Amino acid sequence: NAGVMQNPRHLVRRRGQEARLRCSPMKGHSHVYWYRQLPEEGLKFMVYLQKENIIDESGMPKERFSAEFPKEGPSILRIQQVVRGDSAAYFCASSLSGVYNEQFFGPGTRLTVL
Amino acid sequence: QKEVEQNSGPLSVPEGAIASLNCTYSDRVSQSFFWYRQYSGKSPELIMSIYSNGDKEDGRFTAQLNKASQYVSLLIRDSQPSDSATYLCAVSGNNRLAFGKGNQVVVIP
Numbered sequence: 032n033a034g035v036m037q038n039p040r041h042l043v044r045r046r047g048q049e050a051r052l053r054c055s056p057m058k059g060h061s062h063v064y065w066y067r068q069l070p071e072e073g074l075k076f077m078v079y080l081q082k083e084n085i086i087d088e089s090g091m092p093k094e095r096f097s098a099e100f101p102k103e104g105p106s107i108l109r110i111q112q113v114v115r116g117d118s119a120a121y122f123c124a125s126s127l128s129g130v131y132n133e134q135f136f137g138p139g140t141r142l143t144v145l
Numbered sequence: 146q147k148e149v150e151q152n153s154g155p156l157s158v159p160e161g162a163i164a165s166l167n168c169t170y171s172d173r174v175s176q177s178f179f180w181y182r183q184y185s186g187k188s189p190e191l192i193m194s195i196y197s198n199g200d201k202e203d204g205r206f207t208a209q210l211n212k213a214s215q216y217v218s219l220l221i222r223d224s225q226p227s228d229s230a231t232y233l234c235a236v237s238g239n240n241r242l243a244f245g246k247g248n249q250v251v252v253i254p
Contacts, residue, residue, distance in 0.1 A: 064241065074189065074233065076241035087240035122188055124242075131177040131237050136188040 033058055035125050035137035036105075043143045050110040050117070052140045056125030063106045064134060065091075065098060068120045079130065080106055113144045148172060149236050151245035159253050164221040166248050168234030171215065177237040178210055180219045182230045183247065189233055193219060224252045 036055040044050050056063050065077040076090040080100035091098065095113075100106040110117055120141050124134040149170050158164045170178075177196055181189035193208040195201045195217070201208045207220040217236075221228055231247040 066242075066244075073246040074242075074244040076243070079240045090241065130240050130242065133179065133191055133194050134242060135191060136181075139188045 035060075035123060035135055037123050037137035037140050039140060040138060041141050041143070043145065044113045045145050046114055047112050050113050050142055052108040052110075052121050052123075052142070053105040054108070054123030054125075054137055055105040056123075057135055060125035060127055060135075062126045062129060062132075063100050064124045064126070064130075065106075065108050066122045066124065068122060068139075070119075074122065077108070110142075113142075115144045118142055118144045148243040149234055149245040151234050151248050153248050155249040155251060157251045157253055158224050160224060160226060162224050164224050164228065164250050164252070166219045166221075166232050166234075166250070168217045168219075168245055169215055170217070170234075170236045170243070172236065172238045172243075173212075173215065175236045175238045178208070178217045179235040179237075179242070180206075180208060180217075181233040181235060181244075182228075183233055184230045221250070224250075226252050226254050228252050 038053050063080045066074045068074050078091045078098045079087040095111045097109045120139045122139045123137045126132045126134045151168050180193040182192050183189045195208040195210045205222045209218045229252045231249050233247045234245040235242040
């Protein structure tokens with residue numbers, strides 16, 4: 032009964048480095064969502080992907096951030112040239128079909144930028 | 146107006162009492178509504194989903210939906226110390242879930 036998997040669980044980067052966050056959805060799920068949670072704030076939508084397609088990336092900053100969900104392998108959220116403000120918990124969720132269905136969350140990746 | 150609002154501050158309830166949480170949303174076309182529980186330092190865990198007006202019960206949890214008033218609530222009966230967490234209201238629409246900021250619940254033994 033594998034749930035949503037994310038790795039790494041903790042990631043430390045220095046300013047200017049790249050961060051790569053990985054997410055494997057629940058078995059049978061083809062819809063993946065990325066959310067960011069800053070300390071003491073709510074979860075904010077970043078991007079919605081299906082296999083090989085970005086459905087909606089309107090919540091993601093246009094610069095330095097990108098996401099993909101290839102035909103094979105996990106979904107990747109990539110942050111280039113990280114800054115201290117990128118420090119947050121990044122959660123991935125998956126659903127069986129579209130956004131109106133239940134989304135199940137992975138354990139998250141806690142990114143710390145020094 | 147925020148998409149999803151949870152206005153109550155931290156809620157302290159005695160063990161065994163009922164905890165009541167409220168949530169309002171702004172998008173009238175929203176179709177799916179969810180409650181998540183999040184323990185400190187952990188990820189959100191889905192505890193209830195509701196799609197039509199009325200009540201839905203699951204164990205000690207009851208979700209209530211009123212689409213005309215754009216209002217969703219969660220009742221936790223017989224509250225236990227293990228229910229101490231932040232509860233997040235989420236509403237679907239526009240290719241995403243929109244989350245409220247959450248309500249912290251503290252169950253006092």
